[in-house]
Amino acid sequence: MTDRRDPPDDDGPSGPAGTPFPAEHEWLDLPLPGDLDRFGFVERTMDALHAAGLPARANEDDGGDVPLPHEVLAAFRSPEPSPGFVARTMDALQQDQARHLHDVLARYAAPEPSPAFVARTLAALAVERDRTAAAAPRSSAGLRRAWPLLAVAAGAAVWLGLSLLRRDPDVPSLRNAPFEARLAHGGPRAFAHTYATTPLGAVLTTIAHRADPRALPDGDVDGAWLLLEGSR
Amino acid sequence: MNGSACVVATLSCLGFGAAVADARAQAGAAADGTAAIRRLLSELDALFDRGDLDAYAARFAPDHAGALEMRRRQLARWVRPDHRMQRTSTIGGEPREVGGRTVLRVHHELRGTVPAGPDGGTRELVLREDTMLALRRRGDGRFVPTFEVEVAAQSPCLQGEVFRCPPCNYEIGGIDGWLCVPEQRERGQSLDAADFWLIGTDVVCSVAVRVDCRAPTAAQMATELATTFHELGGDTAASAPVAWTPKALAGDPPAGLDGVRLDVRLAGAGGASGGRAILHVVVFAGLQHILLARGSDAALQAHAAQLQQLIDSYRLILVDPTNARLAAQALQHHTGGSLDGVRYRNDAFGVSFDGPAGWRAEQRCGGAAFHVRWTSPNGSRVYLRGHRAPAGMTAWCPTTADRWVHQLCESAKIEAAADGADASWTEHATCGGRSRTIVCVPRDRSDTDAPQRVIRLLLRGDLLLVVDSATHGEADDRAVQAAVQTLRAK
Numbered sequence: 001m002t003d004r005r006d007p008p009d010d011d012g013p014s015g016p017a018g019t020p021f022p023a024e025h026e027w028l029d030l031p032l033p034g035d036l037d038r039f040g041f042v043e044r045t046m047d048a049l050h051a052a053g054l055p056a057r058a059n060e061d062d063g064g065d066v067p068l069p070h071e072v073l074a075a076f077r078s079p080e081p082s083p084g085f086v087a088r089t090m091d092a093l094q095q096d097q098a099r100h101l102h103d104v105l106a107r108y109a110a111p112e113p114s115p116a117f118v119a120r121t122l123a124a125l126a127v128e129r130d131r132t133a134a135a136a137p138r139s140s141a142g143l144r145r146a147w148p149l150l151a152v153a154a155g156a157a158v159w160l161g162l163s164l165l166r167r168d169p170d171v172p173s174l175r176n177a178p179f180e181a182r183l184a185h186g187g188p189r190a191f192a193h194t195y196a197t198t199p200l201g202a203v204l205t206t207i208a209h210r211a212d213p214r215a216l217p218d219g220d221v222d223g224a225w226l227l228l229e230g231s232r
Numbered sequence: 233m234n235g236s237a238c239v240v241a242t243l244s245c246l247g248f249g250a251a252v253a254d255a256r257a258q259a260g261a262a263a264d265g266t267a268a269i270r271r272l273l274s275e276l277d278a279l280f281d282r283g284d285l286d287a288y289a290a291r292f293a294p295d296h297a298g299a300l301e302m303r304r305r306q307l308a309r310w311v312r313p314d315h316r317m318q319r320t321s322t323i324g325g326e327p328r329e330v331g332g333r334t335v336l337r338v339h340h341e342l343r344g345t346v347p348a349g350p351d352g353g354t355r356e357l358v359l360r361e362d363t364m365l366a367l368r369r370r371g372d373g374r375f376v377p378t379f380e381v382e383v384a385a386q387s388p389c390l391q392g393e394v395f396r397c398p399p400c401n402y403e404i405g406g407i408d409g410w411l412c413v414p415e416q417r418e419r420g421q422s423l424d425a426a427d428f429w430l431i432g433t434d435v436v437c438s439v440a441v442r443v444d445c446r447a448p449t450a451a452q453m454a455t456e457l458a459t460t461f462h463e464l465g466g467d468t469a470a471s472a473p474v475a476w477t478p479k480a481l482a483g484d485p486p487a488g489l490d491g492v493r494l495d496v497r498l499a500g501a502g503g504a505s506g507g508r509a510i511l512h513v514v515v516f517a518g519l520q521h522i523l524l525a526r527g528s529d530a531a532l533q534a535h536a537a538q539l540q541q542l543i544d545s546y547r548l549i550l551v552d553p554t555n556a557r558l559a560a561q562a563l564q565h566h567t568g569g570s571l572d573g574v575r576y577r578n579d580a581f582g583v584s585f586d587g588p589a590g591w592r593a594e595q596r597c598g599g600a601a602f603h604v605r606w607t608s609p610n611g612s613r614v615y616l617r618g619h620r621a622p623a624g625m626t627a628w629c630p631t632t633a634d635r636w637v638h639q640l641c642e643s644a645k646i647e648a649a650a651d652g653a654d655a656s657w658t659e660h661a662t663c664g665g666r667s668r669t670i671v672c673v674p675r676d677r678s679d680t681d682a683p684q685r686v687i688r689l690l691l692r693g694d695l696l697l698v699v700d701s702a703t704h705g706e707a708d709d710r711a712v713q714a715a716v717q718t719l720r721a722k
Contacts, residue, residue, distance in 0.1 A: 178298035179498050179506045179526075183464045184305065190639045192622070193599055195309070196419035197302045197381045197427065198438045200524055201599075203460045204421040208598060210460075211446060212605075214683070215615060216640045216700050220418035220599035223622030224309035226632055227346045227357065 189229065191219040265327065265334070265375075269367065272375045273321040273338065280319045283311040293368065295333075295378045296434045303363075303380050310342060317344035317357075324362060331409040331431030333366040333378060346624075359624045361385075364413050366431055379431065387414035387426075395426045396549075399565035400441040401558055402521055404428070404546040409538055410437075418599045418622070422522075423566040428542055434507075435527035435535055437542055442520040443559045445594040445605075450513040453520060454494040457511055465506070466499035476512060480547035489551075490515040498526070508532055512543060518559030521546075563595045567602040571595055576604050576616065581695055582722030585616050588711035601695070606715075612683060612708035614701040614715065620694060627693045630657045630666060637670070637689060637698065646672040646685055657691070663721045665692035684709060692721050 022030060177185070180199040187194040193201035208218040279288040285304055294300040310317045325337035340361050345354040366379035389397040393412045396403035405412050405428060415425040422440040429436050448456065451473040458470035473492040477485045491514040500506030510532070512523040523546060525532075525539055532539065550558065564570045568580025571594075574587035587593050587606035591614075596603040601618040619636070621627050641647060648655060649671045660667040672685040683702035690697040699719065701712040 178301050179465055179500070180298040181301045181305065182466065184302065186464055188639065188643055190636070191599070192416075192418035193421050195302070195306050196415065197299050197413075198415075198436060198524075198526075199465075200425070200438045200440050200522065201415075201419050201421040202464060203457060204440070204442070205598070206460050206464060207456055208421075208596075212613075214644070214702055215605075215613070216617070216687075216698070217643045218596075218598035218600075218603070219421065220601075220619060221622050221636045221639070222309070222418075223359075223624040226622055226635060227624055228309070228312060228315055 187219075188217075190221060190225045191217065192222040193219050195222060264373065265369075266323065268373060268375050269323060269327065269334075269336065272367070272377065273323070276377070277319045277321050280307060280311070281316070283316060285311060292377045292380070295366070295432055296429070296436065298434075299379060299381055299429075299436070303382075306382060310344070315344065315346070317342045317359075319343075327367075330366070330411050331433070333368055333431045334375070335364060335366045335411055335431060337383065338363050338365050338380075357624055361623070364411065366411075379429070381413055381427070381429070382416065382419070384414040384416045389424065389426070390414055394545075395428075395439065397424050397441070397562075398549055399562045400424050400521075401517070401519060401549050401562070402441070402546065403549060404439060404523075405542070407538065407541045407545055410542055417566075417601075421597075421599050423562055423597045430527075430531075430535055430538060433527065433531045433535055435525065435531050435539060437523060437525040437539070440522045440524075441562065442522065442597050443518060443563060443595065444520055445596060447518075448515075450490040450492040450515045450520075453515065453522075454492050454511050454513040457513070457522070457524075458494055458496045461496055461498065461509065468499055469497045471495040473513075476514075478514065478546050478548070479544040481551065486516070486548075486551040488516060489548075510539075512546075514548075516548060516558075517550075517552075517555055519562055560595075563597070567595070567597070569595060569602045569604065571604070574606060578602055578618070581618055582720075583616075583618060583695075583697065584718070584720045585699075586715060586718035587614065588708075588715045591711075608703075608708050608711070610704050610708055612701075612703040612705070612712070614699065614703075614712050617698045617700070619696040619698065621696075628691050628696045630668075630691065633668075633689060633691050633696050636696070637687065640698070641670075641672060641687070645675050647675055649673045660690060663690055663692065663719065665690055665721065667691070686712075688716060690719065690721055695721065697721060 180197070183199040183202045184194045184196070187202055187205065191205070193205055196202070205217070205219055209215075276288060276291060279285075279291065285307055288307065289300060289304050292300055320341045320343075322339045322341075323336055324339040327334045327336040329335070340363065342357075342359040342361070344357050346357045347354060362383050362385055363380050364383050365377060367375040368378050369375055389395050390412055392406065393410060394403055394406040395412050395414070400423060409430055409432075411429045411431050413427045413429060415427060417425075419425070420440055422442045424441040425439065427436055427438050444453070454473045455470070458468070462468040462470070471494055473494040476491040476493040477489065478491065481489065491512065494511045494513075496509040496511065498506035498509055507526060507528040510525040512525075514521040514523075523543065525543070527535075527539075560570060567578070569576060569578035569583075574589060574591055574593045576583075576585045576587065576593065576595075578584070581601065583602075585604070587604075588608065591606040591608045591612075593604065593606050596605055601620045602616075603618075604616045606614045619628075625632065655668055655670050657666045657668045659665075668689045668691075670687045670689070672687055674682040674685075683704050686701050686703075688699040688701075690699070697719070699716060701709075701716075703709040703712055
């Protein structure tokens with residue numbers, strides 16, 4: 001049986017006195033210790049502590065209590081509570097508890113409806129039923145809820161339309177434009193080749209860009225753009 | 233009796249009375265026609281001056297709805313609620329009959345005021361542009377415009393209705409019914425570009441010449457074009473590319489000639505058919521020739537023979553496949569620049585720049601006057617672009633340069649770093665003009681792979697130089713800084 005001692009400081013493979021330290025997989029296979037001589041163990045431990053100058057051995061006449069030194073007791077003594085501390089603490093606790101209970105109760109408690117409220121509600125429901133039966137328009141309440149969404153959607157549509165128009169104000173619709181116009185409109189307006197009557201220039205520019213993507217564009221400037229639009 | 237009356241009398245005595253009468257009738261008709269055209273131009277000018285582009289477009293009975301829509305878009309740039317231009321249009325060339333229409337060149341002069349700068353105020357603006365106008369004459373003698381497109385002010389490649397560019401090594405055109413309209417350089421995004429319009433129909437064939445440093449095959453380029461149509465224009469369906477040899481070379485195609493044809497069905501408005509695009513791509517000696525014909529299904533079917541005649545008129549001028557200088561010659565002709573190793577020289581604009589040693593240098597084509605890119609073994613890059621002052625301006629100024637660079641950065645999703653170097657304009661020590669340096673960061677701060685980005689600007693009157701560096705690592709950054717010291721702009 002291996003006497004279990006304090007783990008060695010160096011975590012080496014062997015324990016004190018050269019005994020081999022069990023490997024991890026061996027721990028589970030170690031035999032259980034024999035009947036522990038508890039009292040004997042405690043006796044030995046206490047003797048060792050006393051020899052080191054720790055509190056004296058308890059006397060049986062004292063009921064087995066080991067009085068701690070005064071200085072030890074003083075170190076762990078709790079401070080005196082401030083005046084009113086207890087009262088304040090109790091008061092806070094009670095308020096917190098009351099609030100919690102109120103929240104719980106309020107969740108489930110419903111006020112008793114007045115007779116007038118009941119009558120109004122029933123009448124409104126009857127009117128709504130009649131209106132729905134006659135294919136009435138949506139309730140104004142529903143429209144009021146949808147109005148912000150409609151406004152946002154309308155604003156987005158206007159912005160999108162303006163963006164499309166702003167991008168190319170000269171051609172109403174690229175989709176319906178002739179082939180050469182569609183090719184030309186794909187290029188920046190600053191470049192002269194985007195105004196060529198035939199599309200070969202636009203095609204050759206694209207090929208040049210593909211062959212050397214990091215290079216500056218392979219085109220020349222359009223004078224009208226440089227003088228008029230480029231100054232904006 | 234004046235001189236002309238003497239001539240008429242003499243001719244009449246000699247028995248040419250009928251011819252004289254005919255000539256008089258024709259002259260009278262022509263004078264009536266010219267007067268009617270002038271009235272129409274005045275009406276269109278008045279509508280433009282009022283800013284009523286809807287009425288302007290409604291005046292047309294368009295042969296090509298897409299062209300009219302793009303013309304409207306062009307005009308709309310000058311019509312703003314807070315700004316108005318006044319236009320005066322004059323006949324710029326003798327009207328002629330093409331495809332059942334009267335076609336003429338028109339000069340437009342736009343006058344107005346534009347903001348003068350950040351301190352407020354305005355300045356007078358005079359802008360000149362040319363268009364090609366096609367008219368149909370009604371029974372009552374009035375003209376109805378059917379077609380109006382921008383045309384490049386000058387195009388030395390246009391000879392009659394043939395578009396011939398020896399540096400780009402091709403020619404095409406000269407077929408009845410087709411009107412050749414050279415494009416302005418900044419519109420076409422290529423070295424050279426022109427549109428052939430089958431007047432009276434909605435069929436158009438766009439021609440463009442490019443150099444592509446990736447050196448794709450014709451099939452790869454055609455497929456990429458078709459894919460991009462789909463990406464930009466909605467639902468499209470493309471056929472597989474098939475090998476194609478230009479008719480002029482069918483008997484003895486030169487080695488190295490790579491040609492394909494590819495058909496694309498285009499999406500139209502509201503899900504309807506948008507017609508078809510027929511792509512022909514030829515790659516030869518480093519140059520790409522793109523022929524893009526488009527039209528409605530019905531028009532392409534009805535005029536298939538005329539379209540084929542135009543395609544058959546395309547031919548290469550030089551067929552020597554060993555001519556490695558063709559692409560470089562085309563670049564030098566159209567951009568003014570050439571590369572010698574990493575050294576770039578542009579005599580047309582007086583610009584020179586020695587790129588970092590050991591980097592790969594490539595000239596590129598696009599909308600800018602010239603565009604060169606150097607790439608390091610680590611993937612760092614430095615770009616040199618030159619931008620001419622656009623139409624309506626005689627010179628760049630710091631305000632307009634800032635505006636343009638801000639747009640470029642916005643499109644590239646980068647912005648000036650808050651703690652970057654001082655970004656104000658200063659006098660450039662060696663080149664003259666004014667310069668500015670902007671340290672940029674990606675707008676997406678989570679882009680941890682982003683290179684260190686510095687944009688250096690040099691403003692020299694009519695030219696804005698943009699040196700854009702995107703470097704990985706300090707070594708590449710130092711190499712770019714050293715290279716920037718070599719920039720010269722006379």
